[in-house]
Amino acid sequence: MNPFVEKAAKALWEAELNRQPIEPLTQTYESITVEDSYAIQQQVKAWKLDSGRRIIGRKIGLTSQAMQNALGVHEPDFGSLFDDMLLPEGSLVPYERFLQPKVEAELAFIMKHDLQGPAVHFQDVIQATAYVVPAFEIIDSRVRDWKIKIQDTVADNASSGALILGSRGVSVHDVNLRLIGLVLERNGEVIDTAAGAAVLGHPATAVAWLCNKLATFGEGMKAGDIVLSGSFTRAYEVKPGDVYSAHFAGVGTVQVGFGSK
Template sequence: METTELQDAVTRLIGAHEKREPIDPLVKTFPDASPEDAYRVQQELVRRWVDAGDTVRGHKVGLASAAMQRQMGVDQPDYGHLTASMFHLEHQAISTMRFLQPRIEPEIAFVLGAPLRGPGLTVADAVRAVDFVLPSLEIVDSRIRDWNITLFDTIADNASSGGVVLGSRPTSLREVDLRLTGCTLHVNGSLVDTGAGAAVLGSPLNALVWLANTVGPLGVTLEPGHVVLPGSMTAAQPVRPGDTVVATMAGLGSVTAMFAPEEEQ
């Protein structure tokens, strides 16, 4: 992509954020753009957010499970940035007005105690760097109309990031086998899906290693205190005003996201 095209793509995404109006797939306008171009768009988008006062507080791996890849019609993971404004407190009402087309996913969140920077990292390096894990719910959102996304679209759109709700019970990696961690997802008391940690690239730790080794050559270090979301254990579920979503993970506890009723938005 030429610089003018990159800036055009960023402007379109920022306009969708500000106006809360989805846009047509970017790939229609930039059909020859590569995934590398998409990450350049994402980096410029995040840079503008930071210049406006936000801060990067972590990263996410998207499309890490076979279920999510099938749902989104792609064949590889991607990554995005988590900023301070995306984090919401558990059991506190979240306005759906912040989003355009929100969906929700249960994930095992890593909180780092030491820096991670690839390439060449192994699972052993990742284990040493993790302070603890938390149950979490990621709110994914797309600025692309009707979620009609290609890999380019979702990468450019910061991996379709929207928000994060973290549970409050920290667990050491010594206390749990993340591959075998089962998950149930309830929306308004009804079971809507189940999953397990192994759905995320065989283990969420593999996603953490993939992320560190992918962003390291770009000069990015996963910092102590940062949150890393490795990918969803189930397919994403739509959320609406008034919904209450609970993810329960064996050995990790539960996490609850509450969305404000429409009349309280």
């Protein structure tokens, strides 16, 4: 482990606690690697668990080819979801809870069985999933002005912030996840449309990738875990007072509103 890992982890942890962004780790530690960044993420995760927080699932980021190209990578990244990140649908989210929030519309997989890599395939994910549900991920960055490279976002728990789940779950056997259509609205106006194929060709493919990646850390997914499989569209910046709605054909709708500053 590089000697700066704990120092960088402490800086991110304090940035979250104090709601004060820091300069990019890639600027402060020019030699930082993606492996270093995952070590930083693991250290912050350990501190959060020691503080009493509980992991309820995982999130997958960078699932679109465009985002991977933008950051110069060839695979997604991941982070952990903690119990205090799950917010009730229909509630007004305090804007000041976050530093610089954006929203992403995703499908959340709710796991029926444990799933452990390596060699997990698409069909293994389908068989291990209880149902899918519409979700919003509120992404946030502890790095000032979102000036991130892949090392920055990985270290920062894949830029996770919070999640909101819709109230309706649908069996993965009742819908074609690749062809599911999304209509995304902001304040009643349609701002984007997409399909499940935007997520690595199929959202279950992203979840299979996650299982196999977790195995390299000696970890796996547990029954009951929530897995945010990746955004159907680009992330959209949030302003105080915004209300976002995501309508997934055949699955349902999820909505999130943000309070004024």
